[in-house]
Amino acid sequence: MSTRAAASDGRYFQSRKTKQRVGKTILLLVLVGISLLLLLPLWWMIATSLKSLTEIMTYPPTWIPKAIHWENYELAWSKGHFTRYTLNTLLLAGIGVVSHILANTFIAYGFAKIKFPGRNFLFSLMLATMMIPSFVTLIPQYIMFSKFHWVGTYLPLTVPGFFGAAYQIFLIRQFFMSIPNELIEAGKIDGASHYYIWWKIMIPLAKPAVVVIAIMTFQGAWNDFLGPLIYINKESMFNLQIGLQSFKGQETTQWHYLMAGSLMAMLPVVALFFFFQRYFIEGMNISSGTKG
Amino acid sequence: MASAVKKRRMGLQERKEARQGFIFVSPWVIGFLVFTAVPLLFSLYASFTNYDITSRQDWIGTRNYTNMFFHDPLFWKSLHNTLYYVVFSVPLTTLGSLLLAVMLNQKIPGMKVFRTVFYLPSILSGVALYILWQMLLTPGSGLINVMIGWFGVDGPAWLVDPVWTKPAIILMKLWSVGGGMLLYLASLQNVPEQLYEASEIDGAGPIRRFWHITVPMITPVLLFELITHLIGGFQIFQEGYVMSNDMNAPGSPVNSLLFFNLHMFLKAFKVYDMGYAMAMAWFLFVVVIVLTVANMLLSKYWVHYEGGDNR
Numbered sequence: 001m002s003t004r005a006a007a008s009d010g011r012y013f014q015s016r017k018t019k020q021r022v023g024k025t026i027l028l029l030v031l032v033g034i035s036l037l038l039l040l041p042l043w044w045m046i047a048t049s050l051k052s053l054t055e056i057m058t059y060p061p062t063w064i065p066k067a068i069h070w071e072n073y074e075l076a077w078s079k080g081h082f083t084r085y086t087l088n089t090l091l092l093a094g095i096g097v098v099s100h101i102l103a104n105t106f107i108a109y110g111f112a113k114i115k116f117p118g119r120n121f122l123f124s125l126m127l128a129t130m131m132i133p134s135f136v137t138l139i140p141q142y143i144m145f146s147k148f149h150w151v152g153t154y155l156p157l158t159v160p161g162f163f164g165a166a167y168q169i170f171l172i173r174q175f176f177m178s179i180p181n182e183l184i185e186a187g188k189i190d191g192a193s194h195y196y197i198w199w200k201i202m203i204p205l206a207k208p209a210v211v212v213i214a215i216m217t218f219q220g221a222w223n224d225f226l227g228p229l230i231y232i233n234k235e236s237m238f239n240l241q242i243g244l245q246s247f248k249g250q251e252t253t254q255w256h257y258l259m260a261g262s263l264m265a266m267l268p269v270v271a272l273f274f275f276f277q278r279y280f281i282e283g284m285n286i287s288s289g290t291k292g
Numbered sequence: 293m294a295s296a297v298k299k300r301r302m303g304l305q306e307r308k309e310a311r312q313g314f315i316f317v318s319p320w321v322i323g324f325l326v327f328t329a330v331p332l333l334f335s336l337y338a339s340f341t342n343y344d345i346t347s348r349q350d351w352i353g354t355r356n357y358t359n360m361f362f363h364d365p366l367f368w369k370s371l372h373n374t375l376y377y378v379v380f381s382v383p384l385t386t387l388g389s390l391l392l393a394v395m396l397n398q399k400i401p402g403m404k405v406f407r408t409v410f411y412l413p414s415i416l417s418g419v420a421l422y423i424l425w426q427m428l429l430t431p432g433s434g435l436i437n438v439m440i441g442w443f444g445v446d447g448p449a450w451l452v453d454p455v456w457t458k459p460a461i462i463l464m465k466l467w468s469v470g471g472g473m474l475l476y477l478a479s480l481q482n483v484p485e486q487l488y489e490a491s492e493i494d495g496a497g498p499i500r501r502f503w504h505i506t507v508p509m510i511t512p513v514l515l516f517e518l519i520t521h522l523i524g525g526f527q528i529f530q531e532g533y534v535m536s537n538d539m540n541a542p543g544s545p546v547n548s549l550l551f552f553n554l555h556m557f558l559k560a561f562k563v564y565d566m567g568y569a570m571a572m573a574w575f576l577f578v579v580v581i582v583l584t585v586a587n588m589l590l591s592k593y594w595v596h597y598e599g600g601d602n603r
Binding site for chain 1: 306309310311312313314315316317319320321322323324326327328330331332334335338345392395396398400401402406408409410411412413415416417418419420421423424425427428432433435438439467470474478498519523526527529530534539553556560561566569570573574576577580581584
């Protein structure tokens with residue numbers, strides 16, 4: 001940058017200080033304003049979920065429900081068959097989390113800590129596949145799974161997870177790279193195999209990154225819509241998202257039930273966020289640090 | 293390069309090591325071949341056929357592609373819808389999340405609380421989010437139009453009026469800019485403090501500091517975000533499927549939410565014109581590749597990599 005002559009006399013610094021304070025106050029007000037704006041829809045959602053239908057229809061709308069209708073939640077839950085859908089979703093998410101942790105740490109260990117010819121080529125190839133939009137493989141994958149007679153089962157939604165996901169491999173690999181090689185050498189001298197080192201040393205050491213991919217995978221499985229939409233055709237096998245979509249079709253403008261149902265469907269991910277906020281931010285730091 | 297002697301001495305050990313390496317990455321290699329490479333090649337071939345999954349698979353040359361360009365008005369409509377979405381949502385959400393990140397990067401009290409609040413909407417996703425916004429965007433009594441009403445203006449009919457459906461979706465996306473914000477915030481916090489101090493002594497004001505220090509320092513993340521958002525933007529699908537005002541006609545009203553991928557999806561899974569749908573997929577794939585490569589090439593002129601900081 002070029003040198004810029006500034007009016008750096010005493011008056012300047014003094015006025016700068018008050019200017020800064022005024023600026024900070026304005027900024028704070030703006031931030032509070034934005035926060036309210038962003039939280040308002042959430043409040044509206046909660047309020048609507050607790051209102052009666054007649055109160056929802058009144059105009060101007062009420063900000064605080066006149067009477068709290070907790071039963072909306074019970075009714076939405078039973079009307080929407082959410083027990084079934086939640087169990088199905090938990091099963092899918094559970095398999096997803098386990099498979100992703102196992103496969104992606106395993107593969108990442110190979111890319112990070114074992115030297116073999118062609119490693120760099122394969123790694124670059126893997127990075128390149130991250131650029132392939134999923135819609136290109138969607139239809140041919142469907143055709144393939146239908147030839148396997150897997151349509152109508154959970155296999156298309158769960159099996160690919162055991163073969164790794166490029167972005168997560170990349171994330172874990174970056175984390176593994178920061179673990180000193182001496183640890184592995186020491187393990188080898190003690191006679192440990194790579195499998196042992198991967199399972200007993202690397203996974204425990206990479207706990208923050210493992211938690212990040214676990215959260216990511218859980219979120220992805222919880223919100224998966226397109227997969228179940230094309231592969232699952234039996235109502236008893238619906239996951240939460242498809243179930244919610246059909247609940248929406250059934251209740252149309254019964255907003256109190258729809259909001260109660262939606263809130264319940266979103267709650268686990270929100271809870272996860274509050275429990276693991278540190279890891280959400282950690283995940284951002286890992287990815288921004290490596291791409292920066 | 294290792295000398296011949298060294299090579300022989302370490303050969304056995306190295307080969308054992310290499311075998312182990314292959315074993316460790318083999319799940320990905322198998323997965324890549326089975327779930328990506330073969331499907332990709334198959335779909336390229338099948339896009340030149342009238343494949344319908346059950347009975348026919350005849351070579352029809354480029355007919356899918358010519359039909360697409362010259363005989364399917366919905367192809368252009370859906371392409372237009374997707375482009376409209378990408379052109380507005382990518383810059384707006386980038387700007388929004390960058391702005392929030394810059395504001396939070398100032399030393400202000402309660403930064404962590406603001407960060408949580410801003411990020412919160414972006415973790416709400418899936419069908420529940422769309423249902424929520426369908427309610428918020430209800431023309432008469434929805435929150436959005438109630439708020440617009442505070443200014444004495446009548447809000448539009450949003451998801452009911454074909455002109456306003458896409459702005460409605462973009463508005464919803466703007467609500468969740470907190471996700472991108474977190475990424476920018478992380479990279480802003482990596483900008484060395486000394487740079488700001490030095491420029492302040494030089495008398496650079498906040499705006500100048502922003503353009504000449506902050507922006508260049510975070511351009512790598514900006515590029516990454518731009519590319520992923522562009523690719524993601526072209527894949528918009530679910531919004532048009534779930535938020536259409538007629539559940540039996542995804543993309544309605546008047547196909548204003550018929551995004552490219554939704555049109556492709558309906559071709560593939562409602563009328564089983566798989567060959568045509570795969571031709572559509574390849575067309576969009578090429579568009580995305582061209583844009584990504586162009587982005588990478590252009591990045592030379594605006595992305596600044598801090599020397600020696602590359603891992």
